[in-house]
Amino acid sequence: MSGFKSNNTVVNWVEDRLPVFSMLRHSAIEYPTPKNLNYWWNFGSLAAVTLVIMIVTGLFLAMSYTPHSALAFDSVERIMRDVNYGWLLRYLHSNGASMFFILVYIHIFRGLYYGSYKAPRELLWFIGIAIYLAMMATGFLGYVLPWGQMSFWGATVITNLFSAFPLIGDSIVTLLWGGFSVDNPTLNRFFALHFLLPFVIVGLVALHVWALHSVKSNNPLGIDMNGPQDAIPFHPYYTIKDLFGIGVFLMVYMAFVFWAPNFFGEADNYIPANPMLTPPHIVPEWYYLPFYAILRAFTVDLWFIPAKLLGVVAMFGAILILFALPWLDSSKVRSATFRPLYRQFFWLFVLNAFVLGYCGAKPTTDLLVTVSQVATAYYFAHFLIVLPWLSRKEKTLALPASISAPVVKAIAIGAMLLIGATGFSGTAQANTATHELLKPEGGFSWTGVFGRYDRASLKRGWQVYHEVCANCHGLKLVAFRNLAAVGLTPEEIKAIAAEKEVQDGPNDEGAMFQRPARPSDRMLSPYANDKVAASIHGGAVPPDLSLITKARVNGPNYVYSLLLGYPDVLPEDAAIPEGKMYNTYFPGYAIGMPQQVFEDAVSYADGTKATKEQIAKDVVTFLNWAAEPELEARKSLGVKVMVFLALLTALLFALKRQIWKDVH
Amino acid sequence: MADTAKNAQPSAADGQTRRDFLLQAASTVGVVGTGIALWPFVHSMNPAADTLALSTTDVDLSAIKPGQAITVVWRGSPVFVRSRTAEEIASAQAVNLSELRDPQADAIRVKNPQWLIVVGICTHLGCVPLGQKPTDPRGEWGGWFCPCHGSQYDTSGRIRKGPAPKNLAVPAYQFTSDTTVRIG
Ligand code: FES
Numbered sequence: 001m002s003g004f005k006s007n008n009t010v011v012n013w014v015e016d017r018l019p020v021f022s023m024l025r026h027s028a029i030e031y032p033t034p035k036n037l038n039y040w041w042n043f044g045s046l047a048a049v050t051l052v053i054m055i056v057t058g059l060f061l062a063m064s065y066t067p068h069s070a071l072a073f074d075s076v077e078r079i080m081r082d083v084n085y086g087w088l089l090r091y092l093h094s095n096g097a098s099m100f101f102i103l104v105y106i107h108i109f110r111g112l113y114y115g116s117y118k119a120p121r122e123l124l125w126f127i128g129i130a131i132y133l134a135m136m137a138t139g140f141l142g143y144v145l146p147w148g149q150m151s152f153w154g155a156t157v158i159t160n161l162f163s164a165f166p167l168i169g170d171s172i173v174t175l176l177w178g179g180f181s182v183d184n185p186t187l188n189r190f191f192a193l194h195f196l197l198p199f200v201i202v203g204l205v206a207l208h209v210w211a212l213h214s215v216k217s218n219n220p221l222g223i224d225m226n227g228p229q230d231a232i233p234f235h236p237y238y239t240i241k242d243l244f245g246i247g248v249f250l251m252v253y254m255a256f257v258f259w260a261p262n263f264f265g266e267a268d269n270y271i272p273a274n275p276m277l278t279p280p281h282i283v284p285e286w287y288y289l290p291f292y293a294i295l296r297a298f299t300v301d302l303w304f305i306p307a308k309l310l311g312v313v314a315m316f317g318a319i320l321i322l323f324a325l326p327w328l329d330s331s332k333v334r335s336a337t338f339r340p341l342y343r344q345f346f347w348l349f350v351l352n353a354f355v356l357g358y359c360g361a362k363p364t365t366d367l368l369v370t371v372s373q374v375a376t377a378y379y380f381a382h383f384l385i386v387l388p389w390l391s392r393k394e395k396t397l398a399l400p401a402s403i404s405a406p407v408v409k410a411i412a413i414g415a416m417l418l419i420g421a422t423g424f425s426g427t428a429q430a431n432t433a434t435h436e437l438l439k440p441e442g443g444f445s446w447t448g449v450f451g452r453y454d455r456a457s458l459k460r461g462w463q464v465y466h467e468v469c470a471n472c473h474g475l476k477l478v479a480f481r482n483l484a485a486v487g488l489t490p491e492e493i494k495a496i497a498a499e500k501e502v503q504d505g506p507n508d509e510g511a512m513f514q515r516p517a518r519p520s521d522r523m524l525s526p527y528a529n530d531k532v533a534a535s536i537h538g539g540a541v542p543p544d545l546s547l548i549t550k551a552r553v554n555g556p557n558y559v560y561s562l563l564l565g566y567p568d569v570l571p572e573d574a575a576i577p578e579g580k581m582y583n584t585y586f587p588g589y590a591i592g593m594p595q596q597v598f599e600d601a602v603s604y605a606d607g608t609k610a611t612k613e614q615i616a617k618d619v620v621t622f623l624n625w626a627a628e629p630e631l632e633a634r635k636s637l638g639v640k641v642m643v644f645l646a647l648l649t650a651l652l653f654a655l656k657r658q659i660w661k662d663v664h
Numbered sequence: 665m666a667d668t669a670k671n672a673q674p675s676a677a678d679g680q681t682r683r684d685f686l687l688q689a690a691s692t693v694g695v696v697g698t699g700i701a702l703w704p705f706v707h708s709m710n711p712a713a714d715t716l717a718l719s720t721t722d723v724d725l726s727a728i729k730p731g732q733a734i735t736v737v738w739r740g741s742p743v744f745v746r747s748r749t750a751e752e753i754a755s756a757q758a759v760n761l762s763e764l765r766d767p768q769a770d771a772i773r774v775k776n777p778q779w780l781i782v783v784g785i786c787t788h789l790g791c792v793p794l795g796q797k798p799t800d801p802r803g804e805w806g807g808w809f810c811p812c813h814g815s816q817y818d819t820s821g822r823i824r825k826g827p828a829p830k831n832l833a834v835p836a837y838q839f840t841s842d843t844t845v846r847i848g
Contacts (some may be wrong), residue, residue: 060705060709063709078712078714081713082713083713085708243694339826520717645724648694648697651686655686658679658686661679
């Protein structure tokens with residue numbers, strides 16, 4: 001290190017005072033790395049890149065976000081609709097969180113498979129668990145910020161976990177809330193902490209890397225590097241390999257951002273938080289699901305310990321037990337490649353984790369509770385029985401003499417991703433709707449990679465909304481000026497806005513007054529407030545429609561089906577209370593809204609025949625535009641980004657092959 | 665390894681150029697892409713669509729008597745609406761333009777000589793000048809006086825003395841009737 005000399009005098013001047021250049025050279029360029037690392041070793045650097053993306057997107061989102069219980073939801077929607085590229089920032093951030101956890105889970109399982117937690121890497125492993133814990137906290141806090149139904153009820157359930165602790169539990173919960181329920185003070189502090197924790201993670205990552213560089217990387221064989229012949233410098237070999245990995249990863253990440261941005265989210269979170277009404281089926285974010293299943297697996301008290309406490313202790317224990325892993329597994333052989341039995345149990349453990357995740361995602365049934373209990377028992381047995389037993393009994397294979405000797409390739413691992421992908425779909429579907437949803441003939445125009453809104457349908461849909469729906473439903477996140485995207489001219493927009501009166505003021509006398517709406521005003525509900533609406537509609541408030549297609553599972557098809565779901569002949573067992581209608585697709589069948597979509601309910605300005613199906617399809621097109629006005633910009637930007645990333649990744653791959661071609 | 669050594673020379677050189685080319689191509693594409701990716705972040709800090717849309721304010725002029733002024737809010741900033749007296753109009757029109765730091769005739773700063781409408785933000789460093797109330801100091805030219813660093817404006821809102829470089833800005837506006845004006 002001290003021998004560092006550069007031709008550049010400025011570099012030398014800095015180096016003499018603060019040895020950053022020698023440090024950089026030592027730890028990022030010359031750092032001796034085992035030459036046999038496979039692609040599973042890419043995930044650490046990928047996670048680091050994602051952490052940076054999360055911090056940067058989060059910082060810019062914070063500039064437009066308002067952490068107030070009355071304003072948070074709308075401020076997020078303003079980011080989605082009005083802030084320049086706000087939708088991009090938000091989808092990068094929300095999908096980035098899921099990507100971050102996927103990467104870190106793979107990184108952890110890689111450590112488990114190759115025994116990366118064993119001596120001398122115990123501290124490295126501990127710091128890693130600390131990072132994971134901090135990520136869990138950050139992810140939870142961040143999920144609360146949009147202040148939707150899942151945010152609110154997730155916050156309520158998770159903070160209530162602490163009430164399980166005897167004596168002090170309730171005081172802890174009150175302290176977390178800053179009140180007597182999850183409310184504005186809770187949101188404020190969660191925002192502050194959500195901003196802070198990522199920087200704590202950065203600090204932990206620095207320690208993690210430092211620890212790594214002192215003990216050096218493990219490798220697929222799990223044996224130590226014997227000398228220079230086993231090592232290659234980090235740069236350029238692993239810098240290029242990591243960059244190539246980043247290219248591939250970004251393509252996967254961007255596919256979600258641009259084409260399935262709500263894949264990891266829950267429809268219920270597009271409904272503003274309502275402290276008086278819990279959604280029928282609440283789930284935490286997917287990355288907590290296995291632990292959520294463990295929590296719910298405890299249903300009976302054990303002697304004097306209440307089930308609630310057992311569940312909470314088991315849930316925290318499931319993570320904390322990882323700290324004991326280096327001692328529970330005392331086998332001297334690190335890599336599962338040479339531990340035939342451990343390898344089987346490793347995959348069993350992975351499978352078990354997925355089973356737990358699946359149980360955590362579904363509504364509780366007797367069967368699933370039993371499955372969760374067995375899987376929870378196995379989870380702990382893996383650590384407390386299987387690993388100690390294997391450490392003693394397993395006949396390991398002969399270790400090769402050095403890394404350079406040929407070895408068996410790692411077994412195919414795709415199964416893990418496969419189970420995940422199939423197990424994940426539709427996590428939070430409340431299984432109330434038993435009827436298969438209707439689909440419009442020819443499908444909706446905006447689906448697919450290049451999908452765009454059919455302009456004619458959009459304009460007809462606006463007409464339907466304007467003449468029919470708007471009599472009861474508001475569209476409060478959409479301003480009249482936004483109708484330009486539907487194809488209305490500025491004059492038409494002015495005229496339409498002026499039909500509505502909005503409150504303004506106070507004027508110079510201090511009085512509020514009504515004035516005609518302007519294009520910048522929003523399409524509010526026709527009712528002054530929810531109480532008025534409820535009193536007119538027999539207790540049911542017609543929901544605002546701005547996000548309706550996003551706020552329901554499979555929203556466009558659901559709304560389409562609902563509009564057409566009034567059968568001419570009611571089923572015999574239909575028991576519908578006074579003042580309610582029967583609807584085949586509405587959860588519980590009893591809906592407040594009477595049928596609105598009839599043959600020729602509107603007469604289309606463009607002469608299209610107004611069949612029921614046509615009307616429903618058109619208005620759903622319009623409502624989906626209202627919910628996702630960014631969709632066209634999103635998809636067209638997505639195509640450009642993908643073409644760019646494909647080019648970059650191909651170049652990086654070719655370069656990697658060039659750089660690596662002489663390494664054997 | 666040993667038996668390929670004699671062929672190594674030309675192929676290594678080939679590999680070198682190929683590698684250099686790939687390195688340059690990948691770096692260029694990567695750097696350009698990263699640069700472009702910064703734009704959405706920067707642009708997100710520009711005014712949002714709803715902010716830009718809130719750009720008009722209607723003002724009722726009927727209650728403002730000659731010599732009086734009111735301050736209205738337009739795009740979050742104060743706008744001075746002043747009903748000028750005949751003397752104020754005369755003095756604003758009589759000025760020799762060559763005396764002015766930012767020469768502008770009064771006629772191009774008003775649509776109707778009675779009504780002076782200017783953005784009430786000092787062009788020096790953004791304070792709100794005094795002069796709206798009859799009791800305020802209005803400076804030597806009877807317009808506005810900025811308390812921050814002493815800029816003085818005349819009855820046409822033009823800079824006459826002090827550090828400010830420009831006249832008070834005139835916003836876009838239209839008379840929607842004899843007694844109402846829409847700013848923006
Ligand atoms: S800001 Fe008005 S004089 Fe400086």
